[in-house]
Amino acid sequence: MFPAQPSRPVTGRMVFFTMVAFFGVVIGVNVIMMRLAIQTLPGTEVDSAYSASLAYQKEIATAQAQSARNWKVEAHVERSGQGGATVQVEARDNLGRPISGLKFQGRFERPTDRRADLSVSLAEVGIGIYRGNAEAIAPGQWDLVVEGAADGQRLFLSKNRVLLH
Incomplete structure (x- = not known):
């Protein structure tokens, strides 16, 4: 019915741009999802783990004093x-x-x-x-x-x- 269209040959340039577009979309979506996840729930209980570790011994002494009362x-x-x-x-x-x-x-x-x-x-x-x-x-x-x-x-x-x- 319709005349067959001649198919385009697959060239190295076409494969390269298809691969770049595919991985560009995958990387772009991953960056957006990571950014949204970090903004909504940073996953930290304290702002600085180093500062929290320095105060740990003082917290233990305070808890022991509270228990003794x-x-x-x-x-x-x-x-x-x-x-x-x-x-x-x-x-x-x-x-x-x-x-x-x-x-x-x-x-x-x-x-x-x-x-x-x-x-x-x-x-x-x-x-x-x-x-x-x-x-x-x-x-x-x-x-x-x-x-x-x-x-x-x-x-x-x-x-x-x-x-x-």
Whole structure:
């Protein structure tokens, strides 16, 4: 029906440009995917591993001192109706007496995305009871980090996984 078209001969130049185009597309897509992956999740827990390793011995001593104090610190998280959350911390010493006068700070950390972390300031509302609010926090898994300090020195640190509905 239709006359047969003469086929183009395959030349070395055609093969070369086809190979360059193919690998150019593959390399270009890989570069774009790597860049997007690094921007969205850098994969690091700390900014500098060297600095973290230098502070390691101090962290061990701080943890041992915290363990020796044998404080009982309980944290509770309650959701509010408007998408917020209330954090309440109750601190008692090794004899069960309320601990007053500390400065507690809370932090909700998203395990998958550091950009979503949210700090919560806790104020003492009663003897040994500290409370703070997070105005808007998304549902899902969070790490609740609670730090207690006095005179600029951290005396207590706790990190617990919580599930917010």
